[in-house]
Amino acid sequence: MSRSTDTATLRVTLLGTGTSTGVPVIGCSCRVCRSSDPRDRRTRCACYIEANGLGILIDTGPDFRQQALREGIRRLDAVLYTHHHFDHVAGIDDLRPFFFENSRPIPCYAPPNTARVLYRMFSYIFADGTYPGVPRLHLHAVEGPFEITSRYGDAARLRVEPIEVLHGQLPMYGYRIGHFAYLTDASQLPESSYERLQDLDVLVLDALRERPHPTHFSIDEAIQVARRIGARQTYFIHMTHDVLHAEVDARLPEGINLAYDGLQFTCRLTTS
Template sequence: MRVDATLLGTGTSVGVPIIGCSCAVCTSDDPRDTRLRTSAHVVAHTSAGPVHLQIDAGPDFRQQAFAGGVSTVDAVLVTHEHFDHVVGLDDLRPFFFRDRTPIPVLTLPRTAAALEQMFSYIFRDGTYPGVSRLELQPVEDAFTVASRSAPEATVEVIPVPVFHGDLPILGWRIGPLAYLTDVSRIPDESLELLEGVDVLVLDGLRPTPHPTHLSFEEAAGIAAQIGARQTWLVHMTHDVLHAEADAMLPEGVRLGYDGLQITAGA
């Protein structure tokens, strides 16, 4: 199965450039140094047709959807409940203007409970006219997502438990592609779920250590353990000048950038 992914955003929680900052990265004219909040759009090409998966929907989602040509969403995979990963869920409303088929929002039970509270008018009250038909579905084990327009097209998604500091969150494996953002530690049992991955998208905040994210050195070590053909780092801060930092990474590990299109598998 071929899986295509577009990195819609590759920046940290405040984005890059940072408001009020005049550092070399925030004033760079290299477009790869402009980073919206981290998210991705994944298309799994099955024998029955494509299935479109949106991973996270942060504050830049509307802008990212235009830039990335996102016109279909069959499910939303939410890694965790932090603002920069979920606050754009309301921007999914246009996907229901022509098709009222519900879109599942799949995430950990804890995150589902947080989203129900944050977006009560969507998930609890149902009182807002034209509200999105998003359906929270807590998950912990592998599940199947179907295309809204062609239900016979389905893809298996495997949740990959990881840690963001002390917070348990989810990464995702979709066939030959794995996506792990906001990671500081991957348990051994989760590494087993990543065996045979062709392309890995992995958290890599900056060169220096951080308590809740992987440094470049830590990310490169994990990439070597997993052994994917390609590893792309995301969630970078304004400490990272793309051209300089990318050239210093080991073979097979590169910095992602907004708009990057990736293909995994056949």
């Protein structure tokens, strides 16, 4: 996937919309895991953004390889990490093919606590780097807005704003680009983050299941957060096999829907 987009818009592809086990769950025969609706087949959460000619990935979960093949992703200028849990980072080594035709390093941006864990988890990439063929990744701990530039030699640039969220007791990031925001694995938003999420075209938000959970928004909690933020459209992600797409989506308020793997949409990148 390497399509040109209007300089005033960004294109988003939700690569995966499932929780840490994925759906169907191994060994499970519940009605969701047996569903023939393709929207009930959920790989682990990740997101690909095309804007200003750049290709940006949010998280590299264990399903990233099949997601990239499915969507035909060909360009990658940067990776944004939300946090260091396995289902969001385990596919990092599958970034290697992006160096076959372009040897320039890929910058990876993460919250400081996540950057420290990634450095330890993948020391053969970030600390050692002597093994031939490892992906050439440059890890950056960020604490405020930053700018992504092209690794393909053109003049493309893009501003990214980290949004602080809590995943249980774990501080982590969502990200805002233009009038789009992506908030996975969230159970609480600081007041300051609400202030930075105004005037969104699309909000992508964690909504694990209908029953409460200590580290994720339930669907009812996510509805309340979505209403407070007031995006023109909200899509829920990170759903478990407790959520049958057709039934739950039909009950959601106007302007709020369940996402599904491969969902694509566009948002304004600028106000002009």
